[in-house]
Structures are given as C-alpha cells and as structure tokens.
Amino acid sequence: METWCADFMARASRRAVTPDPDWSHDCRLHPAVARSLQKFQVGESGDGAHLIAKADAAGNSDYAAAVRLFVAEEQNHARMLASLLQSAGIPIIGRHWSDTTFVQLRRLTGLRFELMVLTIAEVVALRYYRALAEGGDDALLVDVSERILDDEHHHVPFQCHRLRVGFAHTSASIRVAVMQGWRVLARAVAVVVAFDHGPALRATGVTRRAFISDTMRLFDSATAEVFTSGSAASGLRTQSSTGN
Numbered sequence: 570m571e572t573w574c575a576d577f578m579a580r581a582s583r584r585a586v587t588p589d590p591d592w593s594h595d596c597r598l599h600p601a602v603a604r605s606l607q608k609f610q611v612g613e614s615g616d617g618a619h620l621i622a623k624a625d626a627a628g629n630s631d632y633a634a635a636v637r638l639f640v641a642e643e644q645n646h647a648r649m650l651a652s653l654l655q656s657a658g659i660p661i662i663g664r665h666w667s668d669t670t671f672v673q674l675r676r677l678t679g680l681r682f683e684l685m686v687l688t689i690a691e692v693v694a695l696r697y698y699r700a701l702a703e704g705g706d707d708a709l710l711v712d713v714s715e716r717i718l719d720d721e722h723h724h725v726p727f728q729c730h731r732l733r734v735g736f737a738h739t740s741a742s743i744r745v746a747v748m749q750g751w752r753v754l755a756r757a758v759a760v761v762v763a764f765d766h767g768p769a770l771r772a773t774g775v776t777r778r779a780f781i782s783d784t785m786r787l788f789d790s791a792t793a794e795v796f797t798s799g800s801a802a803s804g805l806r807t808q809s810s811t812g813n
Contacts, residue, residue, distance in 0.1 A: 573632075573635040573727055574631055574634050574635045574638065578638065580642070589652075590652075592653075594708065595656070595657075596657040596709040596710060597657065598653075598654075598710060599706070599769070601768035601769040601771070601772050602705070602769045603654065603657060603659045604768075605768075607661060608662075609650060610647055610650035610651055610661055613643050613646040614651075616640070617637075617640030620683060621636055621637060621640060623679065623680040624636040624637075624680065635727070639724065646720065649713050649717065650717075653710065653713050680735070681736070684731055685754075688725065688791055689751075689788065690758075691721060692725060693758060694721050695721050695725060697762070697766070697770075699714075699718055700773040700775045701714035702714040702715045702718055704772070704775065725787075728791075730794075732795045733796075744796055752785075756785060759780070759781045759788075763777040763778075
C-alpha cells in the first residue's frame with residue numbers, strides 16, 4: 570500500500586505546481602450537461618468520514634493514509650466542478666436523490682462492500698468524464714474533465730487492489746457468487762445513470778446504450794483485477810481511453 574501512497578502524493582505534488590484551469594473563461598455549458606454536472610458535483614463533495622473511519626479500523630496505517638489522499642482528490646474534483654459551474658453562471662445544489670441513495674448503500678455493511686459500491690461509481694465516472702472530455706463543446710469543460718479523468722484512471726485500480734486483498738482468502742464458490750451479485754448491481758447503477766444523465770450524454774454524442782455497454786466492459790476489467798490471477802489494471806486504462 571506504500572506504493573499507492575506514493576502514487577497519490579506524486580499527483581498531489583504535480584497539482585501543487587500545475588496552474589488551475591482559467592476560471593475567468595466564460596464557460597458555456599449545454600443545459601443538460603449543466604444539470605448533469607450539478608448532480609456529479611454533489612457526489613464528489615462528501616467528506617469521506619465513514620470511509621476513513623473504516624480504513625482506520627482495518628488496522629493498516631499505509632492503507633488509511635492512502636484513503637485520506639484518495640478522499641482529498643475526490644474533494645478536489647468537487648471544487649473544480651463547483652468552479653466550472655460558477656464560471657458558467659450555474660448554481661451548485663446541496664443534495665440529490667442519487668447521491669443520497671449511493672451513500673446509504675455504501676454504508677450498509679463493512680469496508681469491502683463500501684469499496685465494491687465505490688468501485689462501481691469510479692467505473693461509471695471513467696466513462697462519464699471521458700464522454701465530456703471527448704464530446705464537450707467548451708474548452709474549460711474539456712480541461713476539467715481531462716483532469717478528473719486522469720485521477721479516475723488511478724482510483725479504480727486502487728480500489729480493486731484493496732478488494733483483491735480482501736477477497737484473497739475467500740472460497741471460490743463465495744467469490745463467484747459475490748462477482749455475479751456485484752455485476753448485477755453495477756449494471757443496475759449503469760442503467761440508472763444512463764437514463765438520469767441521458768440528455769447530457771446525448772449532448773456529447775454518447776447514446777444510453779453505448780454508455781451502459783462501455784461501462785460494463787470497464788466493470789468487467791475491474792472484476793478481473795479483483796478475482797482472477799494477473800493484472801487487468803492496464804486494461805482499465807486502455808478501455809477508458811479508447812472506448813474499445
């Protein structure tokens with residue numbers, strides 16, 4: 570886990586010397602994209618207190634430190650999205666049903682289940698921000714989306730690594746059952762996001778069907794990283810970058 574801490578810290582160092590996007594730019598967002606970003610901004614803005622507490626309880630100080638750095642990156646995403654919306658004259662919103670449901674679902678049981686739900690959200694984010702980065706019609710939107718997407722390329726393997734450790738001593742039959750149930754949940758989430766954010770996706774040239782299909786391919790790479798021998802992390806990066 571020391572490697573993950575080093576990875577997060579290296580990116581934090583790069584951000585410290587990299588100028589912020591030019592928020593003075595008059596950002597113009599498609600109305601559907603603006604509404605969609607409002608919802609994602611809420612989802613990125615949590616304080617991560619429950620996740621941090623569970624990481625502390627796991628008894629691995631290196632992992633707990635990495636989780637804190639992960640939460641800091643998520644909060645930076647929320648900050649950039651808020652600034653992006655502000656530059657477009659769009660207010661941020663305090664809460665949304667999708668985030669409330671997601672948070673309640675994450676907190677149902679222990680650390681492993683929270684990470685499984687969080688991994689689904691991270692995989693969805695990979696496809697969502699790629700859609701904005703590739704199909705956005707505003708330079709500031711593209712810039713922010715690319716910055717967030719770069720972080721998400723690291724977040725999914727980070728969660729998968731911890732889950733791989735967590736399931737290392739689980740019997741084969743239980744692993745198969747968990748994998749199947751996890752996939753059902755992931756598809757349900759992908760469908761909900763595709764329909765809730767469908768107009769925004771269409772504005773970037775992505776259909777609901779393509780979003781669901783691409784997201785599930787990314788998710789299958791994540792489950793391979795968790796449950797099979799070898800590493801699929803590079804596959805996650807390749808697929809999220811190319812859409813194949």
